[in-house]
Each structure stands twice: as C-alpha cells, then as structure tokens.
Amino acid sequence: MQLLNILLLQAAQTQQASGTSAEYIPIVVHILFALAFVAILVWISHLLGPKRPTEVKLETFAGGLKEHHGHARQPVSVKYFLVAILFVLFDVEVIFFYPYAVNFKALGWQGFITVLIFVSLFITGLIYLYKKGALNWED
Amino acid sequence: MPVEYYTALSAILFTIGVVGVLSRRNAIIIFMCVELMLNSVNLLLVAFSKMHHAAHPATVAGTEGQLFVFFVMVVAAAEVAVGLAIIVMMYRNVRSIDVNFLNRLKN
Amino acid sequence: MLYLLILIPVLAGIGLFFVKDRSATKATSLFVSVIIFLITVWQLASPGVLHTEAEWLPMMGAKFSLTADGMAKMLCLLNAVSMPLILAGTYNNNYRRSGSFYALMFLTQAGMMGVFLAADVLLFYFFWELALIPAYFLASMWGGEKRIQAAFKFFVYTFIGSLLLLIGIIYLYTKTPDNSFAIASFANLDLSVREQNVGFWLFFFAFAIKMPIFPLHTWQPLAYQQSPTAATAVLSGVMVKMGIYAMLRFVLPVFATSTDHFQNIIMWAAIIGILYASLIAIRSNDLKKLVAYSSIAHIGVMAAAIFSYQKPGAEGVMLQMFNHGINVIGLWIVVNAIEQQLGTRKISELGGLAQKAPTLAILFTIMALANVSLPLTNAFVGEFLMFNGIFRHSMWMAIVACISIILVAVYTLNIIQNVFYGTTNALTEKAHDSNAGVNTALICIALFILLLGVYPEPILNLTRDTVTALFAR
C-alpha cells in the first residue's frame, strides 16, 4: 500500500512534468480494464455455451488426411527459425535508429555520416544473407 | 519512487534468474532466465541513471546509464541469435534440450 | 675470454646433433673434449681473478658477467678434465643415436661451466637449469629399465629446488639497493634476521637437493642406477659439485647469520646421512647402487664440513670437491667396464676378476684406497681437513662422522674382495682385461690420486683466495 501511496503522491506532484512513472497510471488502468473485459467475455461464453463433448469432437482436426494426425511437436522447417533470428538481429539494429531519429537534427551531418556507416553495415548484412541464400524460400 | 524499490525489484529479478539458471534443466528455460537477468540489469541501470540525474539535475549526468541499456539489448539479441541456433542444432542432433544429457564430454 | 669455455661446448653440442655416424661421433667428441680441456687450462692459466662481462638485460640489472676466482677455476678444471676421462673410459660403449648422446654431454658440460663461472645470479640460475635439461634427457633416453621414472624424479626434485632458488633470488634482488643481480651486491646485502632466514631456506633447499643432503637425497640413487654410466659419472663427478659450489658461493657469505643459526641441524642431518648411506652401501649388491650411496656419504661429509664454517673445513671441501670428482669418475669407469664386459653389475655374480683383468684390478685398487681415503691418496688430505673442521665445531659430531670412515672401508674392501678376488665363476671365466681407453683414463686418474695425495698444494693454493674471502667477514 505504501508503494501505491508513493506512486499516487508522485502522480499528484508531477501532474505537468513529463517523463515520470505517473504517466503510466492511465495505461495501467487501461490494461487492467482491457484484460478484465476480455477475460470476462471468455468466462461468460464458457458459462453460457453448451457442453456436449464426444470422443471424435475432441480429436485434433486433420482435414480428413490420415497422415496429418498426431502431435504437432516436431521440428519444422529451419527457415522459420532463420527468419526469427534475422528479425531479432535486424530489429535490434533498428532500435538504434530511434534515438538517432529523435536527436538527428542536433547531430547534423556528422551524425548522418555515422549512421551512414551503420546503415552500410546493415546493408552488407543483407547482401551477405542474400548471397548465402538465407532469403530464399523457394526450396 | 525511491531508488531502493527499483534496486530491490531488480535484485529479486536477478536472483530469480540466477536460481533459474542453476536449477532448471531445460536449455531454453535456462536461456530465458539469463534474459531475465539481463533485463533486471537494464532496470537497475535505468534506475541508477535516474538517481544520478536527480543528484545533478542541470547536467547530463545519468544519460550514459540509459545508453548502456541499448547496448545490453543489442548484445542480448545477438546472444539470442547465436544461442537459439546452438540449441536448435543440439535439438536436431540429439532430440533433446535437457542439459542433463550434456555428459558426453565428461569421460 | 671466459666465454670460450661455455661457447665451445655449446657449439660442439649443437654440431654433434647433426652427426649421424657412430664412430665419427665418438672420435670427434673425444677430440673436442680434449680441446676444451686445453682451452680451459689455457684460459685459466693466468693468475688472479678473471672477469669479463657484457650487456644482457639492462632493464633488470642483469649482466652477462663471468668471473673465475680460485674455486671457480678449480671446478672448471674438474669439469674440463672429467669429460675426456669419461669419454675415454667409456669409449667402447655404443649408444643409439650417439650423436645426440654426445651432444647432450657437451651441453651439460657447458651448463656446468656456466654455473661455475657466472658472476651474476640470474645468469647463474640460467646455467643451473641448463645443466639440468640435457642431463635429464641423457638419463631418460639411454638409461636402464626404469630410466624414465628415475630421470623424471631427478628432474622434479631439482626443478622444485631451483624454483625455490628462483624465489630466493628474486626476493634478494628486490632487496638490493642498486637493483642488480651481481653476486657482489648480493653478498653486500644488509638483511634483517627474518629476511636472512627466509632467503637462507629458499637457497638452501635448492642446493641441498642437488648435493644431496640427507633427507633430500632420495632421487639420487635411482637416478645414478638408471642413467647410462657416462651420464652418471658426469652427474656424480661434476654436477653435485654445483650444489656444493653454490653453498659456498651463496649460502655462507650471504646468509652468515642464518648459517650460524641453523648449522647444527644441517650438520646432524648430513652426518645421519653419511651413516645411513654407508650402511646401505654395505648392504647393497649392485655395484652402481653401492657407488651411488658411497657418493652420498662423501657428499655428506662435505656438507657437514661446509656448515661447520671453519677454515680448515672449507679448505678440505675445496680439495675434496676436486678429488671426489676425479675418484668417483674412476669408480664409474670401472663399474662401466665390468658391466660392458660381463653384462651384470651384481656383486654376488662376480668374482675373481683380478686373475682375468689384472690391470683393471690394480687400477681399481688405487681408486678404492682413495675412496677409503687412506694416507698418500688425494682423498686423505681433504678428509683430514674436513674432519678437522667438523671437530673444531663439535667433537661429538666429528666422532660420529668418523664412524663413516670405518664403514667406507668395509664396503670398499668388500668390492675388492668379492669382485676382484675370490674364485671365478662361469661368468667371469670369460672376462678379459680392460681396453686401452679405460686404461688410459684410469691411469690418468690414478696419477692424479697419487700426485695430489702427496702434494695437494696446487689445489689449496688455487682456492686459497676464495677461502680467505669466505672467512674475511
């Protein structure tokens, strides 16, 4: 409770100042409400819906193809994995653009050249991936 | 909020991470615990950054703490890339990611 | 030009690695060893202390400086003279990869030369280790059944010792006012009692292992037994003198206070060692083992004499270093001759050799008498002086130590009786007399024994300056 008090106190004191954690109180309210709303709807539908389970109904749906029965816990094509990794890497590179973009006018040409080097490395990475066939999905 | 709350939270998260790494047997979970550690550090860095900035409000003191967080994220991403690749490779070879199976090198 | 003393054996050693032909290597190495002896005599002939130095490690204050005072000259001579004797005495031995064998012999010689001549402690340490490595290879490549373990034990003991020595050296070096490794500045150190004690033990262990003094001797008999006899001769004839030399060079002058402090313990240890070694020698059936333990006993006497810290004792040690070196080489040559000829060195399997090999028997008798240190042999004067020194320190020690003389007599005469006299058996029936090489070497040694027995003055004169310096403080 003490924590809440402190939070609220801060919220009261820093109505106008930006960049404090108090700004996020509405977001917390929002998140809580959205979650509660969604959860309650699911719960209500759970209560209202009929329950007539049968063996066949609870089977995994396989579109009528025998060979697609069974568990789906098996390795999938490594391509998906590759995409995930590439995304992580490139997305993190993108992260660096954000602070740059916000301050970019202040940094001027020198900052631009720095970013140009950064981008050229980025592009080198892409070229490498391209040449290595990591971006080919037609196999 | 006082910085102690952040430090305490960060310490708790870090400890959870460490305990997880030491006690869990699934490589992925271990890895997730490591990420938890890294993120607790991020939290701590930001908290300290705020703290140092509050001590010298007129200066740019404390900015480097937040800067550091960026680099931590980048490195964490790089580690994710490499680590997942290794785990996948392992899984494809031995069909398991339980670290208890890692005893081939013992003898 | 003291460099030559080290340089020529090194070059000879390196050169011999590449000689493939067996008889060529033998001849070359004998020739080279004689050359080295001549050069040594020529270089050391000038009177007084010789000194040369060159830059080496300026930032550490270490110089490549060589000094030859009396003791160093004497030991260099021993080193130089022992090599042709050994090579001649074992001329008939055949070795696999003989080029490497002789090369390593010369490298050992070079290392020992360096040890005796170095006037810089770091340089001394370098040569100290350098002498060890080729000896290790000699012992493990060409020795007996258990050579690898034996040589390794030898190596590890000495290595631990020398590492402790290294700590000691660094420790003292940090105390020198001028950051120098010169022996002189070590000797002029003004150390507190505690520092002296620490340094004393660090140095002492290294040298005591090399000598060896009683509880640290366990590497030695095995190493002597398992090494090829030529290498054993080098080890016992010259290499153990490194330890004694270093005791006199460092321990006594630098740690005078500590020496006074601990001399009783060490002397008692040495004396117990003498008796222990002698008793084992009496019981042993193996010629090599016997000679090895006899060597330990002799070294024990020297150790006791050194730590009595009396002038006659020191003089005796100087004399005995040379004499023991020569004598024990003689003994090894005989043992080698017997082993080469008959393929055994068990005393119980031998007998009656005097009938078949009269020359060898006569020469061996001279060696044996010297080993017992009868008057008129060279060892007598040395032993007499040493016991004198021990006696001056403590009568009881001298009395206990003197028992050893009786024990030495027992086992030495035991050899003569059981190996050379008595009846021949199936094995010794086929024996013949020793060859020219052995004879030449042994005759030279016998001459030394008799000559120095009557007239030990040259050695005493040569080393007088060292002894005086030792007791000047």
Next chain:
Amino acid sequence: MILLAIDWWIIFEKFILTVIVILVCFLIALYSTYGERKVAAFMQDRHGPNRAGPFGLFQPLADGAKFFFKEEVIPNAANKWLFILGPIIAMTTSLLTSAVIPWGSHLEIGGRVIQLQIADVNIGILYVFAIFSIGVYGMMIGGWASNNKYSLLASLRGASQIISYELALGITLIAVLMISGTLSLKTIVEQQMAPGAMWNIVYQPLGFIIFLICMFAECNRTPFDLAEAEQELNQGYHQEYSSMKFGFYMFYEYVNMFIAGALMSSLYFGGYDIPFFDESRLSTNWAGILGIITIVVKSLIFVFIFMWVRWTIPRFRYDQLMKLGWRGLLPLALANMLITAVLVLLFNK
C-alpha cells in the same frame, strides 16, 4: 492505510475514457465484419447480409451473441491453458494500442480539461510497437497450443510474416520521427496541425506506401493473409477454436485494422486535424468532438481500403511475401530513411 489527497478525478476520467475507447473499438470491430461483408457483396454484385434488421444492420449483433452460446471445444491434445490464453492475449493487445492514440484534442467539462488521449506518454510510438510485438504471441500461442499441424504451420507463417514486415515498418517510422523529432504521438499530430504545417504524407509519400503495405501484413489481411490460407491450411491457426475464443481471433483482426487506420491517420494524415479548416475558430468542446469524428472517419476510410484491397488483389505466395518484405520493402525503407535525412539536413538548417 492513508490515502493521499490527490486528484482522484484524473483516475476516474481516464477510466471512463478507457471504457469508452474499448467499447467503441469493439463496436467498430463488430460492424467492420458487417462492413466487410457488405463491401464484398457490393464488389461481387450481390446483396450481402440483409435479413437481420434493416439492411441487415443487426447481423453483427446476432453474430456476436451467437459466440456466447456456441459450444466451447478444447481438443484433447491441446495444451489447455495456453489454448485459452492465446485468444485472450490477441484480443487484449489489440485493444491496448488504443491507449496512446490521440483521439482528439481535449474537452472542457465543468472547468476541467479532459485530454482525449488515455495516456500521453513520451514514447507513444515505442509503446505501440511493443504492444504490436506482443500481439504476435496471441497467434503463436494459439497455433502452438492447438497441437495441430495445420495450426502450427499457420501460426509460424503468420508470425514470420509479421516480424518480417515489422522491420520495414520500424524503419519507415524512423523517417517520420526524423521530421517530427519526437516519439509522442500527440506531439506528432500537433506538429501537423500547426498553422502552416503540412501533413506528413506530403513529406513522406514513399514512406506512407511502405507503411501501408506493412500494415496489411501486420494485420494479416489479404493479400498477406497467409496465416489463414484456407486452401493450404484448412482454417489457419485458429482452426481448433470455437465460441468466444474464435470470436476474439476474428475481432482482433478488425480491431487491429481500425487501430492501424488510426495510427496511420495520426502519423501521416494529421490525426484529428480537420483538413483545410482551422480548428481554433471553434470552441474547445466542438473542436474536440469534431476532432474525434475526424480521426474516426479517417480510420474508417483506411478500414475500407483494407477491405477494398481484400476483394481486389489475390493472395501472395509465401515466398513472394517474404521476398517482398526482405528484398523489397526493407531496402526501400532504408533508402527512404536516408533520403529523408539528407533532405531534412539540407533544407531544414
């Protein structure tokens, strides 16, 4: 417990705003389904839903109510908790993004200034992206928890498609940020509203196109609805779902579309700025209300475009989709960013 004397009204008014925004989003999602069917019908020259109520206007309500009364099937092989969690995450995250979008300027009621934005955080855009990224989990978890090969494959496809396009999206956004210099959505909108300023679409035409294409992919809409490719994957990642949980998977797409529209309006089309009109001539409250209407209308136009495209352009093949994302849009977005940077540096000094 001591509760401090603070401005409790703030919490209250934010709560009200939250409730309104969420309900409106939901409602719009409901009626988007209706709109979708009507648009489809129009394009295919037929009537579409017309039984329930006038012009079939109650059809979505009936559909929604139906979800409550359908049987809830959880397959035996499925991972029960994750199976339930999947749609909840998907729906919740899609509702969350609305928190930082400025729905209007502000109102004045009883002397209080009420901001028409739930939270004006200074990293609004990052928040949007963070929540978008979490949204992928809804699809992934649902597909995986079903323990069905089709679902799994569909969710993998969907996830890799979304993350692939997120790169280009992020970089395109950078160009906008370079012009605005802030991460706060409200500030970005206000900058576009300022007298003499133009909408960002003028400066960023290429950026907008890339952004739009990426948004199609992000919302899993045709031509990029690979995750629901009926021909190959039965029903896609939600084929094991029924009742309200399926409903959520359906609605979340529509909510996403609406939010994407609002986002694009805010970033490129001046948000709640009424075009060619100076709001300062109106009273505050009128300006606020008109602003709300403006942004909703703009967003709905985008929703319409989404539907239009759906019934016009056929679905891409998976490899074409990836190729477009990695080899087409990503370099293009980078180039766009660099060109923007050069131009701004050259002319903005």
Next chain:
Amino acid sequence: MNAIILLAIFGVIMMLSSAFIKRRRTYKYIAIGGIIITLIANFYETYNGALVNIDLHDLLLFTQTGYLFNTIILLSTAIYFMLSSDEIGRVGSNAGEYFALIFFVLCGISVLTCYNNLLMLFLGIEIMSIPLYILTGSEKRNLKGNEAALKYFLMGSFTTGVMLMGIALIYGGTGTFQLTGGYTDIPPMTSGVKYMSFFDVTGMILLLAALGFKVSAAPFHFWTPDVYDGAPSVFTSFMATIVKVGAFVAFYILFAARANELSVQWNASVGINWHMLFAVVIVLTLLIGNITAVFQYSVKRMLAYSSIAQAGFMMFALFSLNKMATEGLVLYSVAYSFATIGIFAVLMKLKDYSYDGFNGLAKKEPVLAATAIVFLLSLTGIPLTAGFFAKYYMLASALQVPGYMWLVIVAVIFAAVSAYYYFRVIQAMYFKDGEPELNSEIKTTFKAGLIILAAIILLLGIFPQYVLNYLYF
C-alpha cells in the same frame, strides 16, 4: 584504433568473400593478408598515431601497453593463421565465415586492450565471446562439439548477466562507467584509506567473477575442459591462447585502473582484502588446473586443464598490480600464446590425441618433436625459453607485495607439478617407441613455421627486452 577499424573491415570482407568467392584457398590468403595489414597498421599507429581521428569521448584510451598487447595478439594470430589455416578449412564447409568470426573476435579483443569505459569492456567482451560460441559448435554433426557449444554458450551468457550486474552496481556506486585512469601508470599506493561504497565493492566482485570466468580462473573454470575438448582443435588453440590473453588484458586493465582503491589492505567500509581474495583464486586455480591435468589421458584435455593452470600464473598480475605485473603480463601473453599455438599445431597433425599417440614422434618427425620440446619447456617455464621470464616476472611482481611469500612458494610447487604432465609428452615423443599416425602430409612450410616460432621463443627466453622495450620508448 587502426586495429579495431581494420579488423572490423576485414571481418566484413571475409564474410562477403565467403559469399562471393568459391575457391577456398583464397580465404586463407585474404585472412593472412588482412592480419598482416592490420599488424602493420597497428605498428604504424604505435609510433605515428591513428589514420583516422575520431572523437571517442574517452571511451577508449590508447596506451603504449595497449598497442603492445594488440601487436602481440595480432602477431599470434598471424602465426596461428600460418600454422593452422589449413585446419580451419577442414573443420566445415564455411571456412570463410570461420575466418570472419576470428576477425570479429580479434576486433573485440582490440577493443579490450584499450577500453577506458565499462561500456567498452562489456562490448569488447561480447564481441569477443559471441563468435566463439559459434566457432565452438562449428562442427555441426559432432555431438561433442554441439554439447561444448551449448555449455559454453549457456555459461557464457550467464556470465554476461553477472558481469552486467557488476557494471550496473559500479555505476550505481560511482555514477560513471569511466575507469578512473590509465593502467600503464598504475597510481602509487596512497597512505590514506580510500573507501569504496558497498555497490562499488559488490560490483567489482561480480566483475571479478565474470572476468574470472572468461579467463577460466577457478572456481569459474568448470566450463574450460569440456569446451576446449569439445571444440574443434584448431579453434581450441585459438581460444586457449589469443582469446584468453585478450580476456586477461581486459581483466587487468579494469583492476589496474583501480589499483589504488584495491590495494588498501582492508577496505574498511566493506571489509574486503583484495590481495587475499586474489590469492585464494590463484591458489585454487593452480590447484585445480594442475592436479586435474595430471590425471588426463588425452593431451588435448591436458592442455585444457593446463591452460587453467597457466591462467593461475597470469592471475599474479592481477594480484600484484604493479609495473612489474604489466611487464609480466606482456611477457606471459607472448610466451604462453606462442607456445600453446605451437603445441596445438603439432597436436592437430596427429590422429590420436592421447599421450600414446605421441609415442615415437621424435623418430618419425624429428622437427615436430624438437619444436614441441621447446614449446613444452616454455610452458613449464624452463630458462632459455620465453616461459621462464614470463614466470619470473609474475613471481617477482608478487614478491613485491609484502606478506605473500607463501603464495609464491605454492605457485612454484605447482609449476613443478606442471612439469609432470608437460614432460609426459616429451617422454612419449622421445623415450617411448611407437608409430604415430598423422592426419596429413606435413609440409615444409609448416615445419619452417614451427622452427621460426620455436626460435622466437628461445630468443625471447634470452632477451625478453625485445618485447618489453616496446612498453617504454
């Protein structure tokens, strides 16, 4: 700076060339060319300054020592490439990428030689480590390699977390990521007690643990044997030498910059005796490394454990943190890397990595065996090899810290233990008979490389100032 930029560029070039060039031989030439160009550029910078001038905001601090370490690392890599680049091509199908990764590792190391900010430390360590995880697992089908990679990766990333926590705490305690000063001029110990705050001390301890992991110091060593054993030998060689040196430099810079605060015997606010802490780490490292190395059957695994033991010796630099320690670390880096690269190059030519696999190598490949002896002796620390002066400096620097004689003595005892397992290889090569199976034909250029490497080691064993002079001019 030149080195960092060029290495990054060459890394990218290697990466692209692996995508564009199909001829595998070309990679090797590009790599060797690249490393030599970088070496020259680094050398040029040492005297004349960087080619490009960038405002670094004091993130990096270029010192003479840093340049020297860079030179050492680049030179080692050049030698490593010349000796083992064929083996790299044999590991898997992605030779070009392996070279690229090695360049990235080097780039990380060259950041570590000059960082002045904890951010750079972190980045350097990670740039260095992450490619290594890949290299460890580069044999995709080898289960041991997979396992090693997974283990290395999990533990490595765990350590990253620990290190980050340490950095964050230091930041909390001091308010800056900046190190307090350069490390070449270690500040003289102040008499007044300087307190470190609680955060600061905790952070330093966590960093000690993390960097201790990277250099495989006990008790953070447990990954080392498995990873070194499981990784392809050619990369083990790289990891055990160049990477380890890089990590040590980082470790040393961090603690040397704060030497003043750490050298206060009892840090009163928290009560940490840093000397004792390091002493315990050193003793543990030496104990575990040496004792377990003794019981290994595979030479590769023995070398893994011995690298832990060697790390124990290198830790002395961190223990003493004085001028001598800097010099010692320089020498140790050279001696240890060169010798280990050499011995691994020999090892990789053999099919059987057990001791018996070496049996009789001296007969079959005398050059390999003879150079291997030099490498092994250098690792043992025998005079006349660079390893001796490396150990000498470490011991000497530790002896300057009063009250830790026992630590030095413990260290030398373990040095003697290390002789046991190093000499087992020598024994196998020279004293035992056997027919070693070789992997591939041994080229004359390879032999020449080995001989040159051995010659460098011997030369530095006599004149270490050839390296150390670059520290001061």
